[in-house]
Amino acid sequence: MTVAPNKIARRAFIAELLRHRGEALIATGLGSATWDCFAAGDSPEFLYSWGGMGLAVPTALGLALAQPDRRVLAITGDGEMMMGLGSLAVVGDQGPKNLAVLVLDNETFGETGRQRGLTAGRVDIAAVAMAVGFSDVMTVTEQGATAALGHFLFARPGPVLAVAKIAITEDPWALPEKDGATLAHRFRTSLGVEKA
Amino acid sequence: MSSPGSNWSLDIFRAIEARNITLVCTVPDGGLTNLLDLIAADEKIRLVTLSTEEEGIGIATGCWLGGRRAIIAMQSSGVGNCINALGLPLAYRAPCLMLVTMRGQWAEFNPWQVPMGQAAKPALEAMGVRCFPVERPEEVGETFAAAADLAFNSRTSAAVLVSQRIIGAKGFGQK
Ligand SMILES: Cc1ncc(C[n+]2csc(CCOP(=O)(O)OP(=O)(O)O)c2C)c(N)n1
Numbered sequence: 001m002t003v004a005p006n007k008i009a010r011r012a013f014i015a016e017l018l019r020h021r022g023e024a025l026i027a028t029g030l031g032s033a034t035w036d037c038f039a040a041g042d043s044p045e046f047l048y049s050w051g052g053m054g055l056a057v058p059t060a061l062g063l064a065l066a067q068p069d070r071r072v073l074a075i076t077g078d079g080e081m082m083m084g085l086g087s088l089a090v091v092g093d094q095g096p097k098n099l100a101v102l103v104l105d106n107e108t109f110g111e112t113g114r115q116r117g118l119t120a121g122r123v124d125i126a127a128v129a130m131a132v133g134f135s136d137v138m139t140v141t142e143q144g145a146t147a148a149l150g151h152f153l154f155a156r157p158g159p160v161l162a163v164a165k166i167a168i169t170e171d172p173w174a175l176p177e178k179d180g181a182t183l184a185h186r187f188r189t190s191l192g193v194e195k196a
Numbered sequence: 197m198s199s200p201g202s203n204w205s206l207d208i209f210r211a212i213e214a215r216n217i218t219l220v221c222t223v224p225d226g227g228l229t230n231l232l233d234l235i236a237a238d239e240k241i242r243l244v245t246l247s248t249e250e251e252g253i254g255i256a257t258g259c260w261l262g263g264r265r266a267i268i269a270m271q272s273s274g275v276g277n278c279i280n281a282l283g284l285p286l287a288y289r290a291p292c293l294m295l296v297t298m299r300g301q302w303a304e305f306n307p308w309q310v311p312m313g314q315a316a317k318p319a320l321e322a323m324g325v326r327c328f329p330v331e332r333p334e335e336v337g338e339t340f341a342a343a344a345d346l347a348f349n350s351r352t353s354a355a356v357l358v359s360q361r362i363i364g365a366k367g368f369g370q371k
Contacts, residue, residue: 062219086247
């Protein structure tokens with residue numbers, strides 16, 4: 001199979017997309033998705049993760065069920081998403097209207113050395129999401145798709161999932177706080193569920 | 197099947213209600229049937245059916261980060277599915293409460309249940325989870341309540357292990 005390589009440059013794409021965030025809470029999957037969101041401009045409303053591979057969508061689902069009046073967006077990689085693929089069915093079953101998922105799909109396990117990932121071939125995460133009860137899905141391949149994608153992820157009744165076909169890029173290190181208790185405290189105080 | 201004279205499932209249900217735990221994640225087990233029926237019938241508690249138990253660890257952690265209390269109910273075999281996931285609440289210093297109905301110990305008839313049933317407690321302890329085994333039906337409610345208070349008030353991980361002796365060993369032909 002010969003296909004054109006993915007074009008989207010992730011850092012600029014995420015920075016642009018997050019301008020449309022409004023008051024949405026962002027939960028990131030381990031690794032590059034965390035670095036991208038931190039590089040875009042830190043916020044206490046970003047819940048970073050440095051581990052728990054496969055748990056980005058479950059964590060975001062828990063958050064969405066706890067904060068039904070807030071939009072929640074999970075941003076994660078294709079490898080991370082594949083490890084928790086069954087959780088898409090749990091989201092489909094629960095049907096939270098405030099939950100969106102963005103998969104940054106570079107078709108590789110980038111963090112561990114760019115090994116070929118499952119989405120490099122026939123596996124289509126957006127099709128899976130549709131089949132397990134998401135209300136809508138979207139696949140984007142262009143750098144300029146952020147405004148339409150922002151509307152889709154932050155305003156469309158959920159649960160919705162988008163796959164962004166991103167390029168394999170070398171980006172500068174951008175590492176947020178890694179102490180989870182510190183991250184949890186600033187996130188919960190910003191939500192007002194914990195005293196400052 | 198609960199022992200005569202004690203309704204430990206109802207005791208847990210009351211402890212859940214009293215602690216404002218409003219979300220229960222599960223992959224079901226036969227031993228949890230009565231409790232899950234009570235939860236499914238209750239409008240204030242949301243039942244979340246999982247595809248695998250570790251999702252429950254993520255969901256409960258996300259719930260707490262958002263200000264809501266959740267627990268995960270599972271069979272002892274499901275403990276094995278949770279091991280790496282248990283690092284998540286520990287990292288965030290989030291509470292994590294697991295209710296585990298045991299297999300592979302008291303008069304087990306299915307040899308496939310034995311390895312994980314026997315390993316469940318040491319595996320949980322290796323991941324820093326405080327274990328509360330219960331052998332008597334009348335002690336289940338108070339043990340669950342104590343484990344819940346420890347987990348949510350001290351922000352730690354705890355598991356209540358309900359002995360197969362309480363649940364009753366199954367035989368072939370039984371579900
Ligand atoms: C359970 C588990 N297995 C393996 C790893 C190692 N690991 C860390 S990041 C990663 C790849 C993530 O790939 P993807 O989500 O596609 O993100 P990318 O780095 O490509 O942006 C892997 C396999 C891990 N952290 N946890």
